[in-house]
Amino acid sequence: MTYCVGLLVDRGLVFMSDTRTNAGVDNISVVSKMHTFEVPGERFLCLLSAGNLATTQSTISLLKQREVEPDKRKPPILSQPSMFATAKLVGDTLKEVIARSKPTGSESSEPRFTGSFILGGQIKGGRPRLFMVYPEGNFIEAGADNPFFQIGEHKYGRPIIIRTYDPKMELADVAKLLVVSFDSTIRSNLSVGLPIDMQFYEAGHLTAGYRHRFDHRDAYYRQVSEGWSEALKTAFDRLPPFEFTSTERAG
Numbered sequence: 001m002t003y004c005v006g007l008l009v010d011r012g013l014v015f016m017s018d019t020r021t022n023a024g025v026d027n028i029s030v031v032s033k034m035h036t037f038e039v040p041g042e043r044f045l046c047l048l049s050a051g052n053l054a055t056t057q058s059t060i061s062l063l064k065q066r067e068v069e070p071d072k073r074k075p076p077i078l079s080q081p082s083m084f085a086t087a088k089l090v091g092d093t094l095k096e097v098i099a100r101s102k103p104t105g106s107e108s109s110e111p112r113f114t115g116s117f118i119l120g121g122q123i124k125g126g127r128p129r130l131f132m133v134y135p136e137g138n139f140i141e142a143g144a145d146n147p148f149f150q151i152g153e154h155k156y157g158r159p160i161i162i163r164t165y166d167p168k169m170e171l172a173d174v175a176k177l178l179v180v181s182f183d184s185t186i187r188s189n190l191s192v193g194l195p196i197d198m199q200f201y202e203a204g205h206l207t208a209g210y211r212h213r214f215d216h217r218d219a220y221y222r223q224v225s226e227g228w229s230e231a232l233k234t235a236f237d238r239l240p241p242f243e244f245t246s247t248e249r250a251g
Contacts, residue, residue, distance in 0.1 A: 001191035002033055002152035004048035005178055006118040008130045008142045010167050012203040013120045014174040016182060017048045018152075020193035034197040035060050037077055040207040043123040045077065045086065046199055050151035051115030051135070058097045059115065063090065083129040087119050087139045095137030118149045121201065128203045156188040157181030171200050171209075176224060179214070183225045196221075 004017040015034060022028040031053060037045040047063075049056035063077045080086040094115060101113035119139075120130040130142035132149040142149060148161060160181050169177070175198060185192050194216050200209035214221040 001189065002050045003154060003157065003182065003185050003189075003192045004033060004050055004118055004151045005148060005154075005157070005161070005181065006046070006048060006120045006130050006132075006142075007148040007161070007165070007174055007178065008120070008128065008167075009147070009169050009171070009174055010203070011169070011171050012205075012209070013046070013128055013130060013201040014171055014178060015046045015048055015118070015120060015197075015199040015201075016175075016178045017197050018182065018186075018192050019195050019197065020191065021053050022191060028193075030195065032197060034199060036199060036208055036211075037075070037121075038206075038208050039078055041124070042206060043078065043121065044201055044206055044208055045119065045121035046201065047090070048118040048151065049115060050117075052113050055094075055097055055101060055113050055115040056117070059090070059094045059117075062093050062097065080123075082126060083119075083121060083123055083131070084141075086121075086123075087131040087133060087141075090117055090119055090131075091133045091137035091139050094133060094135065098135055116151050118151055122203065122206060124206055128201065153185060153189050153192050157185040160184060171202065175200070179221060179224045180228050183221070183228060194221075 002018055002020065006013065006015050017033040019030045019032055020028060021031045033049045035047045047060065064075050066076050076089060077086060080089055094117065098113055114135045116135055117133040119133055122128040130149060131139045133139040147165065147167060150158060161177060164177050182196055186194065194214060196214040198212045198214065202209050
């Protein structure tokens with residue numbers, strides 16, 4: 001399992017992903033699920049992956065290695081005219097990889113070969129855009145009503161994002177929000193774990209922004225994790241106590 005988030009605000013985009021991958025409780029390793037592509041001044045792209053590791057890595061490899069024009073040696077993911085076309089390319093490639101992974105004679109995709117992606121970025125002449133790409137190859141785009149996407153083990157970290165998100169947030173505040181979201185998930189599910197990769201993209205810059213990896217030694221991560229726990233305890237203590245009525249006591 002994994003946990004990845006891509007979030008769109010007025011200032012740009014923030015991406016975060018964990019790095020834990022496992023094939024059982026005794027076979028756990030660290031693998032980055034965040035992949036960035038850029039042509040400075042022209043475009044910046046970030047892909048977050050979840051699902052079967054072989055499926056997602058094969059998809060990334062094809063996106064990096066296939067060429068539109070062999071003499072130019074340029075990966076097709078850096079040659080698309082728009083973010084929409086880039087999302088379609090990612091979806092088509094993922095669908096192809098999953099189809100090739102089916103056992104011979106199988107009519108439906110096996111769950112163990114599935115995968116999904118969050119794609120975000122900006123191409124010169126367009127605005128920052130964010131997509132979620134499904135195993136079937138189709139995709140949806142983030143907007144005012146759905147400004148963020150999660151893939152993997154998302155249920156534990158979702159409530160804090162929904163309650164706190166504001167499109168006018170600074171990127172640094174988005175980072176704090178996502179650290180809390182990931183900490184809540186890590187505390188609730190052993191299949192998600194540190195280190196965590198984070199990538200900023202500032203709207204209009206057309207180049208990669210600040211990138212950081214949080215591990216168990218990271219002072220900021222520990223401070224936020226401990227501070228959030230204490231804040232929840234304090235908030236809980238400040239809630240009004242439940243009062244029993246005399247009738248309820250008698251019953």
